[in-house]
Amino acid sequence: MRARTRSNKWLIYIPLTLAAFFYLIPMYVMLVTGFKGFEEVSLKTMWDLPKGIRFDNFVAAYEALAPYLWNSFNMVLPAAIISSILGSLNGYVLAKWKFKGSEIIFPAILFGMFIPYQSILIPLVEFMREINLYGGLPGLVLAHIIYGIPITTLTFRNYYATIPKELIEASRIDGCGILSSYWHILLPISAPAFVVVIIWQFTSAWNDFLFAVVLTSPSNWPVTVALNNMAGSQIIAWNVQMAGSFMAALPTLLVYIFLGRYFLRGLMAGALKG
Amino acid sequence: MRIKRETLLSVALVTPSIIAIAIFVYGFIGWTARVSLSKWKGLLPDYTWVGLDNFKGLFQDPRFHIDIRNTLIFTVIFVIGSLIIGLGLAILLDQNIKGEGFFRSLYLFPMAISFIVTGVVWRWLMNPAMGSRMSGLNLLFDTLGLDFLINKWYTTPTWGIAFIAIPAIWQMSGYTMALYLGGLRGIPVELREAAQVDGANEVQIYRFIILPLLRPITLSAMIILGHISLKVFDLIVAVAGKQLPLDVPAIYMWQVTFDGYFFGRGAAIGILLLLSVAVLIIPYLIYTLRTEAEV
Numbered sequence: 410m411r412a413r414t415r416s417n418k419w420l421i422y423i424p425l426t427l428a429a430f431f432y433l434i435p436m437y438v439m440l441v442t443g444f445k446g447f448e449e450v451s452l453k454t455m456w457d458l459p460k461g462i463r464f465d466n467f468v469a470a471y472e473a474l475a476p477y478l479w480n481s482f483n484m485v486l487p488a489a490i491i492s493s494i495l496g497s498l499n500g501y502v503l504a505k506w507k508f509k510g511s512e513i514i515f516p517a518i519l520f521g522m523f524i525p526y527q528s529i530l531i532p533l534v535e536f537m538r539e540i541n542l543y544g545g546l547p548g549l550v551l552a553h554i555i556y557g558i559p560i561t562t563l564t565f566r567n568y569y570a571t572i573p574k575e576l577i578e579a580s581r582i583d584g585c586g587i588l589s590s591y592w593h594i595l596l597p598i599s600a601p602a603f604v605v606v607i608i609w610q611f612t613s614a615w616n617d618f619l620f621a622v623v624l625t626s627p628s629n630w631p632v633t634v635a636l637n638n639m640a641g642s643q644i645i646a647w648n649v650q651m652a653g654s655f656m657a658a659l660p661t662l663l664v665y666i667f668l669g670r671y672f673l674r675g676l677m678a679g680a681l682k683g
Numbered sequence: 684m685r686i687k688r689e690t691l692l693s694v695a696l697v698t699p700s701i702i703a704i705a706i707f708v709y710g711f712i713g714w715t716a717r718v719s720l721s722k723w724k725g726l727l728p729d730y731t732w733v734g735l736d737n738f739k740g741l742f743q744d745p746r747f748h749i750d751i752r753n754t755l756i757f758t759v760i761f762v763i764g765s766l767i768i769g770l771g772l773a774i775l776l777d778q779n780i781k782g783e784g785f786f787r788s789l790y791l792f793p794m795a796i797s798f799i800v801t802g803v804v805w806r807w808l809m810n811p812a813m814g815s816r817m818s819g820l821n822l823l824f825d826t827l828g829l830d831f832l833i834n835k836w837y838t839t840p841t842w843g844i845a846f847i848a849i850p851a852i853w854q855m856s857g858y859t860m861a862l863y864l865g866g867l868r869g870i871p872v873e874l875r876e877a878a879q880v881d882g883a884n885e886v887q888i889y890r891f892i893i894l895p896l897l898r899p900i901t902l903s904a905m906i907i908l909g910h911i912s913l914k915v916f917d918l919i920v921a922v923a924g925k926q927l928p929l930d931v932p933a934i935y936m937w938q939v940t941f942d943g944y945f946f947g948r949g950a951a952i953g954i955l956l957l958l959s960v961a962v963l964i965i966p967y968l969i970y971t972l973r974t975e976a977e978v
Contacts, residue, residue, distance in 0.1 A: 421775050425786050428772055432790055432853065435804040452810075452818035456826070498696050506693035514701060516968055521708040523964040525914045527936045528957035529711035531718055531950055535728075536711075555707045558700050587689045587696075616797030618917035623941060633799040637921050640803040647807055658800045665795035669788055 466652035477635035488553035489610035496561020504569035522559035719950035769859025790857035802921020809836035866900035
């Protein structure tokens with residue numbers, strides 16, 4: 410019985426490999442198309458490997474998308490960092506300094522990460538107009554910070570909950586207050602949680618389309634909006650679109666390849682999140 | 684005295700976030716609700732009370748009927764597809780095989796990519812052109828002799844929306860797999876061994892012991908996937924643009940509000956989306972937090 414299951418084990422690799430092909434198809438098409446020379450590109454031969462390595466498509470896509478890629482970077486970095494800091498403070502208080510009403514506040518904050526943003530979009534646009542942040546990147550950054558608070562708070566609260574109470578109590582006996590306990594005890598051991606949360610926020614802000622398309626004017630578009638616009642136009646050829654898609658995916662893909670373990674951990678911590 | 688000061692300080696630390704959430708989540712939802720009950724149509728705000736007229740108008744609107752139908756079809760295919768593929772891959776990966784980490788990362792990477800990128804690429808993969816202009820997957824099927832698979836994808840009459848679920852499954856089934864794999868790893872080895880001692884075969888172990896234990900994971904996954912599909916928007920826009928046969932509430936909301944300036948109706952769609960998500964999420968939140976408190 411045992412022996413039979415073992416000898417048949419290689420059979421498992423058949424469905425696993427077929428699934429791997431399914432997940433790799435879009436990457437394959439993006440890359441083989443991207444590396445073809447312009448004269449080689451044709452829908453008829455889209456599955457063929459390139460004859461050599463050429464960068465025509467990537468150069469053309471970069472020329473079209475460069476300013477938007479920079480917009481994305483300029484928007485994503487402050488958004489990820491600030492919402493992580495806020496989440497860390499909230500998580501600290503909600504895990505270690507529970508006050509009257511904090512057990513109601515936590516789910517009330519969490520609910521914010523599930524709402525369909527269509528239900529706040531009109532006031533958001535009106536509000537940004539009112540405070541003169543409509544159309545630019547700062548308004549988009551603000552939206553990502555605030556709507557990022559629920560997930561960052563959840564992750565940090567769960568992380569700090571695993572840290573023994575005694576550590577905080579000992580620091581209090583040594584005369585630490587709430588702020589110095591955070592600064593001297595929790596912050597130095599928060600690096601893993603910060604990595605998880607910053608990766609998560611970086612990815613979701615980079616990949617966002619809805620906030621970007623309603624809050625920013627064309628010169629401030631992040632790359633997702635620019636790419637979608639490029640794909641909808643008849644002027645830019647499909648091969649350049651493929652190269653552009655790859656460039657728009659590359660930053661989060663690199664984050665995933667190099668920090669994938671943390672990314673997975675973030676997913677699990679945010680099992681609540683969609 | 685010191686305790687008191689510290690309590691105040693702890694409240695002060697979370698106050699900025701609480702205020703932000705109170706305004707941007709709850710305040711804005713209330714504001715949207717108010718707009719949904721108003722006459723506002725045009726560039727300038729008009730808060731004249733019209734009761735539920737916007738909701739009535741919506742339910743009489745044939746376009747909204749298409750939206751509901753499309754959302755239902757999309758949700759069923761997307762959720763069931765992701766669950767089956769995710770569970771299948773998780774079970775295969777749980778067999779102590781070499782290269783598990785490699786396959787796991789490979790199945791999960793689409794999660795890191797935006798729906799826009801996914802949409803733009805699948806738009807070309809699912810190119811519906813036939814005959815000499817054939818390309819994408821149809822061309823691949825043609826070359827491989829799998830002609831019966833050649834189809835018109837998202838331009839298929841009536842069922843086009845079902846094909847939009849394919850890139851959505853491509854993107855989210857790896858995530859479902861990760862959830863199930865986490866669940867499988869949480870099942871004690873002793874349980875399997877005890878069943879083996881009792882003479883159960885592999886299939887029986889899965890059927891009677893493991894699958895029932897995975898039920899809570901299936902529930903979480905259904906809720907997460909379900910609420911994604913209610914909100915689906917960018918993927919459809921990137922694959923097919925805005926066209927009526929593939930319309931969903933989120934696209935209608937966007938167009939009627941920001942292209943058509945019918946804010947009252949846009950807000951009504953927003954509120955309906957919120958209500959349908961809340962029906963899924965609130966019991967789930969209460970359940971999760973309660974079980975967490977028990978531990």
